[in-house]
Amino acid sequence: MESLITAAARALEAGDPLGALNRVALRNDAPSLALRGIAMAQLGDLAKAKSLLRSAARAFGPREAVARARCVVAEAEIALVSRDLSWPAKTLAAARATLEKHGDVVNAAHAGHIEARRLLLLGSLDQAGRTLAELASLPLPPASQVMRELVVAGIAIRQLRTKDARAALARAARAVRQADIPALAAEVESASLVLDAPAARLITRGEERPLLLEQVEDLATSEALVVDTFHHAVRRRGTIVPLGTRPVLFALVRILAQAWPADVSRQTLIAGAFHARHLDESHRARLRVEIGRLRTQLEPLADINATKQGFVLTPRKTRDVLVLARPVEEKHAAALALLSDGEPWSSSALALALGTSARTVQRALDELARSGKVQSFGHGRARRWMTPPVPGFPTGLLLPMPLLKA
Amino acid sequence: MKRSAAEIIREYGPFAGVDAVHGVTYDGSHVWFASGDKLNAVDPDSGKVARSIDVAAHAGTAFDGRHLFQIAEDRIQKIDAASGKVLSTIPAPGGGGDSGLAWAEGSLWVGQYRERKIHQVDPESGKVLRTIESKRFVTGVTWVDGELWHGTWENEESDVRRIDPETGKVLEQLDLPAGTGVSGLESDGGDRFFCGGGANGNVRAIRRPRRS
Numbered sequence: 343m344e345s346l347i348t349a350a351a352r353a354l355e356a357g358d359p360l361g362a363l364n365r366v367a368l369r370n371d372a373p374s375l376a377l378r379g380i381a382m383a384q385l386g387d388l389a390k391a392k393s394l395l396r397s398a399a400r401a402f403g404p405r406e407a408v409a410r411a412r413c414v415v416a417e418a419e420i421a422l423v424s425r426d427l428s429w430p431a432k433t434l435a436a437a438r439a440t441l442e443k444h445g446d447v448v449n450a451a452h453a454g455h456i457e458a459r460r461l462l463l464l465g466s467l468d469q470a471g472r473t474l475a476e477l478a479s480l481p482l483p484p485a486s487q488v489m490r491e492l493v494v495a496g497i498a499i500r501q502l503r504t505k506d507a508r509a510a511l512a513r514a515a516r517a518v519r520q521a522d523i524p525a526l527a528a529e530v531e532s533a534s535l536v537l538d539a540p541a542a543r544l545i546t547r548g549e550e551r552p553l554l555l556e557q558v559e560d561l562a563t564s565e566a567l568v569v570d571t572f573h574h575a576v577r578r579r580g581t582i583v584p585l586g587t588r589p590v591l592f593a594l595v596r597i598l599a600q601a602w603p604a605d606v607s608r609q610t611l612i613a614g615a616f617h618a619r620h621l622d623e624s625h626r627a628r629l630r631v632e633i634g635r636l637r638t639q640l641e642p643l644a645d646i647n648a649t650k651q652g653f654v655l656t657p658r659k660t661r662d663v664l665v666l667a668r669p670v671e672e673k674h675a676a677a678l679a680l681l682s683d684g685e686p687w688s689s690s691a692l693a694l695a696l697g698t699s700a701r702t703v704q705r706a707l708d709e710l711a712r713s714g715k716v717q718s719f720g721h722g723r724a725r726r727w728m729t730p731p732v733p734g735f736p737t738g739l740l741l742p743m744p745l746l747k748a
Numbered sequence: 749m750k751r752s753a754a755e756i757i758r759e760y761g762p763f764a765g766v767d768a769v770h771g772v773t774y775d776g777s778h779v780w781f782a783s784g785d786k787l788n789a790v791d792p793d794s795g796k797v798a799r800s801i802d803v804a805a806h807a808g809t810a811f812d813g814r815h816l817f818q819i820a821e822d823r824i825q826k827i828d829a830a831s832g833k834v835l836s837t838i839p840a841p842g843g844g845g846d847s848g849l850a851w852a853e854g855s856l857w858v859g860q861y862r863e864r865k866i867h868q869v870d871p872e873s874g875k876v877l878r879t880i881e882s883k884r885f886v887t888g889v890t891w892v893d894g895e896l897w898h899g900t901w902e903n904e905e906s907d908v909r910r911i912d913p914e915t916g917k918v919l920e921q922l923d924l925p926a927g928t929g930v931s932g933l934e935s936d937g938g939d940r941f942f943c944g945g946g947a948n949g950n951v952r953a954i955r956r957p958r959r960s
Binding site: 344345346347348349352365369371372373405406407408444445446 | 768770784785804806807808819820821822840842843844845846847861862902903904926927
């Protein structure tokens with residue numbers, strides 16, 4: 343490799359991006375562009391980094407397929423960290439195939455991990471798991487191992503497999519000590535915190551208490567009838583009645599479950615489920631219809647009986663009714679949950695991850711911004727949203743350092 | 749042109765604290781290699797590092813009988829082999845795009861990597877005396893018995909080739925196994941070449957074909 347490129351790459355590795363830039367700032371050959379791109383990424387200018395890496399990929403000739411593929415991987419990682427989820431996944435897959443073909447196992451695995459992280463973020467847990475499985479059993483350097491275990495833990499946490507998540511995080515912690523990269527260690531630590539912070543609230547017989555993820559997991563095997571506000575479903579063990587597409591029915595069952603074993607007045611049900619302030623006959627008629635529908639849906643799990651003043655939930659085969667709710671319940675909780683990862687999100691990425699329209703997300707963000715719960719920076723398409731008070735960009739970036747080594 | 753697979757005689761390394769080899773030379777008893785911030789002398793029999801000099805060492809290395817020449821950033825340093833002191837520096841002809849370095853017949857020969865060129869340079873002034881064009885990215889450069897050899901590295905493929913110093917035409921080519929880089933090249937004056945293994949951090953000895 344060339345002299346100045348070697349010097350600049352060594353400066354980057356030593357954590358001196360400015361020293362690296364000093365050496366190649368005025369050069370526009372392919373390796374210099376790539377180095378400048380990585381230095382800019384480390385300095386936090388992700389937009390500039392992205393355009394430099396893209397130019398570098400173009401500047402590497404057709405005979406430098408590997409170097410070009412590494413640039414694509416680095417660009418994909420920047421896209422992921424800046425939550426640009428619309429970045430073409432196919433390009434990354436092609437780069438990964440090129441690296442595999444040329445025996446660059448480490449960077450190919452890095453590309454696979456980025457793919458899996460993107461799928462995880464989009465909620466495609468099974469696909470993320472499959473992508474990881476394809477990469478299994480490769481001997482990887484510590485930093486790559488950490489990244490892999492973080493994805494494994496992320497999948498496990500979202501699938502409520504706490505033991506697996508803890509095991510993965512323990513492996514990540516071991517590997518991170520070898521890798522000796524402070525930013526990476528911080529990421530493992532914050533992932534571990536998730537397991538020790540309340541993941542949900544349990545509401546039963548008019549009382550509330552916080553639940554850790556492990557305790558939420560235990561609910562899956564408990565005898566109780568669970569009204570799950572995370573998945574908008576009612577379940578007992580393996581029997582699940584999904585009500586995600588029936589928000590009114592879910593609202594009714596939730597109100598009934600929170601009051602259980604007491605009954606709930608018609609007025610309370612109407613106010614809570616229909617958002618109506620005044621009662622009239624048409625509301626009463628509608629309530630009768632909706633309760634009838636809910637009764638049909640809940641058939642395998644519970645009955646709903648009329649009482650003097652309203653209705654009461656009567657679970658079958660169990661004497662316990664629980665409501666599982668988010669730790670802090672507020673409007674736009676799902677959007678806030680995503681934003682609370684501290685990364686800057688575009689509204690379109692949020693819409694993609696939430697599975698809603700860009701307009702809906704935009705309205706939610708505007709509302710949250712007015713109450714100071716989120717902040718935005720940038721303009722137009724480059725506009726990003728994050729939850730305060732995160733200072734600057736946390737480093738989620740592990741750009742492939744062997745990028746420039748011949 | 750004669751083309752054959754390179755015969756690897758021996759591998760040295762990996763060496764502790766060395767993550768890449770950037771240049772290689774031979775002083776008659778030791779193989780010297782550049783590892784970023786050090787020049788290391790390896791005993792070719794034991795394979796052990798006998799001595800190191802703390803000096804910036806980012807690309808090609810050469811030896812003129814008394815001095816080591818070492819490329820660092822965009823300069824060529826002249827180093828007293830005995831004391832390890834940098835005696836003087838001249839600008840490198842590629843302005844930092846330089847890779848291989850050789851000493852022969854009173855001149856320094858400097859590979860300019862991406863430009864696919866080899867420059868003959870006055871070791872006192874740094875003046876470029878002439879330039880030879882190659883077909884591939886140039887890594888190491890060496891002269892032996894009037895033959896000019898250089899290493900190449902492009903898209904995960906490397907070879908060591910002898911070129912006509914007048915025309916740049918390839919006369920002979922030794923292919924290294926796929927994925928094996930050549931960074932730095934030096935002849936021992938006999939039938940061995942020493943090649944830097946790039947990011948593998950090792951040095952290989954390969955056989956120089958016999959003339960019949």
